[in-house]
Amino acid sequence: MTHPLASHNDLSLDQRHALYTAAANLSAEFSGTFSPETIERFLRTSYDQFAGRATVSGFLPLLAERFARQRLRALARVEGKHDTGTPTVLFLCVHNAGRSQMALGYFQHLAEDRAIAWSGGSEPGERINPAAVAAMAEVGIDITGEYPKPWTTEIAQAADVIITMGCGDACPIFPGKRYEDWELTDPAGKTVEAVREIRDEIESRVRTLLEQLGVPVRGQR
Incomplete structure (x- = not known):
């Protein structure tokens, strides 16, 4: 296997080793589904999405592998190689640092493994809004493991429902998708006290969405 980032000369030895390990992990997971070349291309372009953001530099290989x-x-x-029919939702906002991350957190908490959710931003920020993290922690949902990231064509195409939150014309439009625009106050720069109201509205909207999708929420059968 060639190194997935052989052309990146600025990488440390540890980063190169971590990325080689990431490529091996992904190749094992997607063996028989995608070629090594496709896997390495996705890993390389995923790495490049985060490479310019100093706040996550130490975690670049991990972020690249996850993305x-x-x-x-x-x-x-999208290609019909692994479609279980599980409802899939994409939450989008501008920076993928507040509203869409709280929606993702609630969705995953309430739906567990009965539905899939992703999130993304048209202009991803450097980190998740600390006030959003704190507000979600108050209700027992930990979103510290998430990170701002962009949406990509294959992610948007794979979603059954795309929920937009203030990203306007920058949000993707694909035929055949169900779209909803949630008019929510942007929590950027707000206190935890102010974010609580936004958080609670998001919970209500996520619960309604899950009901519409026919997905039982946590604690229901």
């Missing part, structure tokens, strides 16, 4: 895995799973669904 590449999500994109490959989406592509497999």
Whole structure:
């Protein structure tokens, strides 16, 4: 296997080793579904999405692997190579740092493994809004493991429902998708106290969405 980032001369030895390990992990997971070349291309382009953001530099290989895995799973669904029929929702906002991350957190918490959710931003920020993290922690949902990331074509195409939150014309439009625009206050720069109201409205909207999709929420059968 060639190194997935052989042309990146600025990588440390540890980063190169971590990315080689990531490529091996993804190749094992998607063996028989995608070629090594496709897997390495997705890993390389995923790495490049985060490379300019110093705040995540130490975690670049991990972020690249996680994002590449999500994109490959989406592509497999689009190409009919792995489509279980599980409802899939994409939450989009501008920076993928507040509203869409809280919606993702609630969706995953309430739906568990009965539905799939992703999130993305038209202009991803550097980190998740600390006030959003704190507000979600108050209701027992930990979103610290998430990170701002862009949406990609295969992720948007794989979604059954696309929920937009203030990204306007920058949000993707694909025929045949169900779209909803949630008019929510942007939590950027707001206190935890102010974010609580936004959080609670998001919970209500996510619960309604799950009901419409026929997905039982946590604690229901």
